Amino acid sequence: MPRNTVAKINLEALRHNYRLACERAGGAQAMAVVKADGYGHGIAAVTQALATEAGCFAVACLEEALAIRAQGLTHPVVLLQGVHARKDLAVCLQEGFEPVLHSQSQIDWLMADAVRPMIWLKVNTGMNRLGFSPGEFAAVMASLRPMQGIVKGLMTHFACADDTASDATQLQTNVFRDIAGAYPDCVRSVGNSAAHFRDNQALFEWSRPGIMLYGASPMLGASGSELGLRPVMKLESELIAVRTLAAGESVGYGESWTADKPTPMGIVAIGYGDGYPRHAGTGTPAWVGGRRIRLIGRVSMDMLAVDLSDVPTAQVGDRVELWGDHVGVDEVAACAGTIGYELLTGVTARVPRLYSE
Known part of the structure; x- marks a missing residue:
């Protein structure tokens, strides 16, 4: 069975954004x-x-x-x-x-x-x-x-x-x-x-119109949603492990993040091998269980770690949105020191695109 890491493409959102471009043109x-x-x-x-x-x-x-x-x-x-x-x-x-x-x-x-x-x-x-x-x-x-x-x-x-x-x-x-x-x-x-x-x-x-068709913002200081755009791609994966880190324990390469108290942590099956930016560090937002959460530690090729303190009921198999409806791709890009253009075009071929209206 393949991983549940996918890019869901909303084609009606694409058409909405094109129509907005026509209106503004x-x-x-x-x-x-x-x-x-x-x-x-x-x-x-x-x-x-x-x-x-x-x-x-x-x-x-x-x-x-x-x-x-x-x-x-x-x-x-x-x-x-x-x-x-x-x-x-x-x-x-x-x-x-x-x-x-x-x-x-x-x-x-x-x-x-x-x-x-x-x-x-x-x-x-x-x-x-x-x-x-x-x-x-x-x-x-x-x-x-x-x-x-x-x-x-x-x-x-x-x-x-x-x-x-x-x-x-x-x-x-x-x-x-x-x-x-x-x-x-x-x-x-x-x-x-x-x-x-x-x-x-x-x-x-x-x-x-280019990037605006796909829901990312072309303007400094304004998000796509503030401009009336709808996100077209939702990048999703799932929790494949959940555990609690003790105070003093670190996670990931280089031990770049260390827990200062007992911290529930999840591992998500996505990484820079899928096009998720390696430079998205601790604090980059994601979404699970109806709540915003944050990344902790370094992004690996196939995995990344998230802090589940605000979602104590999260468990293996729960869906995680990396960007899409609840977390803007431009927001993730800013945390990684880049732009939404690079993130959208960088999602690799091993991530299936699933299309819907």
């Missing part, structure tokens, strides 16, 4: 970002669940786009990293994928090939990862003029949209608006999840 359409295996939720199930609602999907790379086609879905798919080889352009044309080109080498592949899919161009307005600089963008567009109508849209990516105290997003928006204004036939896209929660933020024709 105003006049923009929302392309659902499903990269990284649907942020760890399973790209097949995620795209099928959103198939009747989302008009477009966005992924990082070609293999993710092909995984959508493998589900029989014919939606437009935007490749946010563009193509990684010239031959990929033919696949994009055949499958209806729309690569986002961001470098001269990709432009050279396009110009040297008779196979030319519809493309987007990325403008580097300050993120400084990918994209053409404002100073070179006009020349790039001029070089593509003979391929009339091939450029569907222009996009950029925000560096600090999660921080409402920063003026960087407005500055980036201004740069992008000035550049895109010269090309009125192109649709425009700037809005990551965080941009949906910024007052008076222009999202133009297409927004790109």
Whole structure:
């Protein structure tokens, strides 16, 4: 019999979050970002669940786009990293994928090939990862003029949209608006999840909600539930041992936590081998028996220890929520010194995904 360690995926919560993204996008359409295996939720199930609602999907790379086609879905798919080889352009044309080109080498592949899919161009307005600089963008567009109508849209990516105290997003928006204004036939896209929660933020024709679809917060200082989002993944396991530690006894590697009084303790069948963060230390919340509890000691590869002082009736076999409805994934991430994105995408393949409506 397998372990009772599972990731329960609530597909109706996913659709709720997508609808909220559409509401907050105003006049923009929302392309659902499903990269990284649907942020760890399973790209097949995620795209099928959103198939009747989302008009477009966005992924990082070609293999993710092909995984959508493998589900029989014919939606437009935007490749946010563009193509990684010239031959990929033919696949994009055949499958209806729309690569986002961001470098001269990709432009050279396009110009040297008779196979030319519809493309987007990325403008580097300050993120400084990918994209053409404002100073070179006009020349790039001029070089593509003979391929009339091939450029569907222009996009950029925000560096600090999660921080409402920063003026960087407005500055980036201004740069992008000035550049895109010269090309009125192109649709425009700037809005990551965080941009949906910024007052008076222009999202133009297409927004790109990602992490918010899965219920985690894209904003500094606000939880997903405070933003109206519902958790999509509930990571659960069970108690496989219960015992009482005497005062002075320690638990786990390095004896990093020692009981100062008799303490009921449980061992949960989950660890960093399942994607639970090793750096989630003593005090990280979990949930069992209708009560919040805390982790104690170090997380091991396959197990972790919890303090059951507030749940004295807990016993072997009781279900433990590591994150989900009662413990936010962002809360766990903060305890581990990371972000909810990393936790959701890091749940490993040995944890079964169980889908429900």
